[in-house]
Amino acid sequence: MAGNVFGQMFRIATWGESHGRAVGVVVDGLPAGLPFSEADIQKELDRRRPGQSEVSTPRHEADRVEILSGIFEGMSTGTPVSMLVWNSDVRSSAYDAIKDTPRPGHADFTYMARYGMRDHRGGGRSSARETIGRVAGGALAKLLLSRFGIQIVGHVLELGTIRANPLPFEEILKNVEKTPVRCADLEAAGKMLEKVTAIRQEGDSIGGIVELIIKGVPAGLGEPVFDRLDADLAKALMSIPAVKGFEIGAGFEAARLLGSQMNDPFRVVGGKVTSPSNNAGGILGGISTGLDIVCRAAVKPTPSIGKLQQTIDLKTLENTEITIKGRHDPTILPRIVPVAEAMAALVLADHMLRSGFINPRTLLE
Amino acid sequence: MAGNVFGQMFRIATWGESHGRAVGVVVDGLPAGLPFSEADIQKELDRRRPGQSEVSTPRHEADRVEILSGIFEGMSTGTPVSMLVWNSDVRSSAYDAIKDTPRPGHADFTYMARYGMRDHRGGGRSSARETIGRVAGGALAKLLLSRFGIQIVGHVLELGTIRANPLPFEEILKNVEKTPVRCADLEAAGKMLEKVTAIRQEGDSIGGIVELIIKGVPAGLGEPVFDRLDADLAKALMSIPAVKGFEIGAGFEAARLLGSQMNDPFRVVGGKVTSPSNNAGGILGGISTGLDIVCRAAVKPTPSIGKLQQTIDLKTLENTEITIKGRHDPTILPRIVPVAEAMAALVLADHMLRSGFINPRTLLE
Amino acid sequence: MAGNVFGQMFRIATWGESHGRAVGVVVDGLPAGLPFSEADIQKELDRRRPGQSEVSTPRHEADRVEILSGIFEGMSTGTPVSMLVWNSDVRSSAYDAIKDTPRPGHADFTYMARYGMRDHRGGGRSSARETIGRVAGGALAKLLLSRFGIQIVGHVLELGTIRANPLPFEEILKNVEKTPVRCADLEAAGKMLEKVTAIRQEGDSIGGIVELIIKGVPAGLGEPVFDRLDADLAKALMSIPAVKGFEIGAGFEAARLLGSQMNDPFRVVGGKVTSPSNNAGGILGGISTGLDIVCRAAVKPTPSIGKLQQTIDLKTLENTEITIKGRHDPTILPRIVPVAEAMAALVLADHMLRSGFINPRTLLE
């Protein structure tokens, strides 16, 4: 209820502030019998980690995950998996300047409005560091889903006005980790990299669009009415800091199509029901069709920029200005990719359990 | 859990199929002491009702709401409010053709995949008629919110490629119900109406964009991390049949802006904190800023069209074709407006209670 | 959250006041493919109905259930089942006397404390009539469970100080509906009947103990830690009006035993794991052992009695007296039996779905 818990049957509770002692997650609902290790989690955290390349903040934290429970002899036990990452590279004094002057585009002001106080150091709970718990929990969800043939891949489709060309799934899979911008169209990726470098030098930041492709989802997954698979994906992706929009399949483009253009015809091919087009994005009436689920998130430019900005002093209630110091991402896009994958994995694992496609007690049967 | 319940502290459970005996809703969590009557509910249902004008289906149902509980001497008692609308104008035989041939763009196929059976008459549970429960529940949420100075107004911003000009809130409020398309820019509304008429004659359908403006929300509303106000609005609107995208504030446009363009500066005006721009759409870090909440939903063209479409026979698993008979909306847009308002009202009432801005026991203090 | 919803995956939302227009329930989570009819529900409602015999209130209501949704061609569709019973035999004026003078042992005073107002007619929402929704929902749960070999039988074990002798399950099953007190030990039943008759003539009331025996539960049902099967049964039974205590297996007697007496030894008999004793009541660590689940609820005497009682005037805040008029049960025990069975059925159906023993989508496989 207090907003830090996500999911029904596959449920995570995240905790931790940017400059507190640690950040972490408790995963409840992982069935017994799934082999996993810290390496499976670390792999995903490394993709989220700052300082991976020139396009992200140089905060250098190893972000080593520690698994504290829910595992026995290398296998999940069906009990909660508690994981944490200690905070190490903490320079709180760099944030003294923002204690009373809320940064535009950040949650500083709204946290004060809500709580009457806040841990301002590094953004506290509203820091992107909070997503470590999501990625760690999502790594387990991904691993579980992979046992049932479900694969989730994210990539940067747009950065600013630069848009990747459409590519076959296998090529996206092959290329996406090749460049620091996580754009699988390598030519577009080159332009994006140039753009980001220029933006950074100006002390500014830039946004873009992340796309997720989810393969292998069985037809019939998702609840009708409110807990539709697409509604839950929307909530999941919109809950990621900096995401301002969500769409599935044809998305906003659907608003400009005729019904005769939008509707995906049903066809039987090789004894299986399919469609030559996928404007629905793999979901009809909130329930999966069996085709790929394709959805996108619009990501705003990182709010922390080096330029002078107008703000207020919360104590005196007077206008003032701020120049944000410290280490920041000129674009958060490539680091949103693993977070978006994690959130989608949490939704799918949850629905696979809720819909009975996965036995919630154990995989050992 | 089974998807027909929405909300935490202000919670609705909807039920009913298009051609069953009735459709309805149970509203749990309305505090005691709110005066209301069937007229308050009926007013909203009339806006949702089919057959209001030439742009919607001529199914003629009065859709009279009956309140069965939770009210005493004209006032809410704090106990569940059960409401229903009897189904009357039911022509089930018109739907025999679709029993085994799923309509493209509809949930027929996915319901079969999920349940192994379905009530196919009129689309059963996946019919737009299901939204009656949402609108009735949302009417109570709206009434409650109005007591706390919160007002929600929806309008059609785009139909196909016709886009309304930006208008001041008061003008939207004044004009929106003047035309059957619920577009407040009356010139654009005229073009939209022409477009819909042409589309209908072709036996086709068209989509568009609905915008919501929410005024009077106090700063500090919304939970951090997962249950962000914008994430919950996204889920709420994406759960409406035919909605394929959601955005807040600058939305997808934010993906193309620089940080220095996107960030709304904070200013003190007349002793109050505000911003000259509202790219955030009234929400930062998932929590309201106190500015208007502005969000949009992309609506696909009605999937029921008069044109011949390709589909399959579920029994023989062979390809076939279908021409959908019966009464259908050439565009669902104007009827989505009250549904979208209702869903937003449910989210806001829920968060107002969760965050303690409204006493959940009683208003009589 | 507002307390009128029960269960996670098999979930009911009840609504209605004693003298409102109707009382009812929405059942969400019943899988598709279960054949059922109004007769299945009516059978259980008839067991709960007042006026069945000389031991209960002569309020004569047929309490005819109407099913409004979730059924198609005699089979559940997987969508919510809405059911209601119209209120007919309503004599509200008989309750004018209690508007400002709360009845001792009733919820009149606490509802006023909570809501600042209440529908006082017939006890409003706190009336035993509220249990109609539970019994109707529980009837569907029972029917679902019976498909998986689970059977729930309740009987009156004690009335006042009269205690039934222990009987084999089959004999309980055979005898329990033979007498109006629902005690399977027919000799004890005779004494109970005499006792109730005497109590009624004095204008007083009496309590007792209801026992449930649940057969056929597979080993491994129930969640560890908080959502233990016994904890959920405790909540379910304690939520029934007039229940003041709950115990499982040896229950309070366990407090007086030594570990060597309490522990049930494990034995292999015919290749199956079992125990010669069942002090655990079929549950260890919150999870079923596969033996019968045996639990009991302590029921207080009906608070409505004909004798003069001390109370207060809520308007003047002065002491006063009350003699309750109207039609009341000298004991609620026999009518608690079907309600207790219903609540237990709801818990078991919920856990069977949560634990994956029942496919939540459909039984048609």
Add this chain to the structure above:
Amino acid sequence: MAGNVFGQMFRIATWGESHGRAVGVVVDGLPAGLPFSEADIQKELDRRRPGQSEVSTPRHEADRVEILSGIFEGMSTGTPVSMLVWNSDVRSSAYDAIKDTPRPGHADFTYMARYGMRDHRGGGRSSARETIGRVAGGALAKLLLSRFGIQIVGHVLELGTIRANPLPFEEILKNVEKTPVRCADLEAAGKMLEKVTAIRQEGDSIGGIVELIIKGVPAGLGEPVFDRLDADLAKALMSIPAVKGFEIGAGFEAARLLGSQMNDPFRVVGGKVTSPSNNAGGILGGISTGLDIVCRAAVKPTPSIGKLQQTIDLKTLENTEITIKGRHDPTILPRIVPVAEAMAALVLADHMLRSGFINPRTLLE
């Protein structure tokens, strides 16, 4: 949903196995502005800790709590409070014997039935060590409640057949921590201590009854119908390992009373509504009356005993015997007291937030 999360608005998620790396809890829903420190938590953990005296297991763990998040400058921030205790004194090899031979009265067999595997070391997740998370979370709940004048005190009312005499609240408060059995009637405490010593020498164990008295609860707390305050207390206490029964007020004794004896008359004393008796135990219709809440839990004897017991071999499915080695409590009663207080505190804090008696955002107003 997976059973390791408790509460709605004040919610804890516990994790950890007896012989894993640590055990802990995440507390979500604590409002901002509550001053607290590790000492506040430690005080309660020390009361729960093994090895406090001759009546409990000599496992010597300091059980030092570490707070990892949700606190800033000594005050809660409104974000999740993560706390853990490292496991140190772990002798796993002592448990090799029970890997395939389930201990009677323990959850070994049912965990195997549910998960198909388990962490058998020290009982794994089903160990009493799991209650550390409850007590740590409950300590915060208690602290929060104390700000609103609510005080929870538990004591041992019965051990075996030895029953404490009724004492005034202040005397219970003064005496309860004076003896290792946590019985406030010091004469009875002496007899209990003798009894436990004798039982221990026989290698046996004994149970009893713990009573909770909750003072200062405002009238009007609790939800009607399912989430009654007493139903939620029942679930909370029944979820504690070894608890087999729950009762409130007159409890099981109510089953033997007449209505004229059971009903508490209402009286106005000094302008306030009260009752000379409290058979209701402070709750009517699921909602608090404003009188003390008094409830009791029946605790079975510790299942781990030194005597030879019959069990089975899970691998060969043959009968065998077991003598449990290791360090065990001859009675768990005194250590149940702080756990029961913690669970009750969690329920009350949750309801105080749900019912709007505490502002869920912040105490800083």
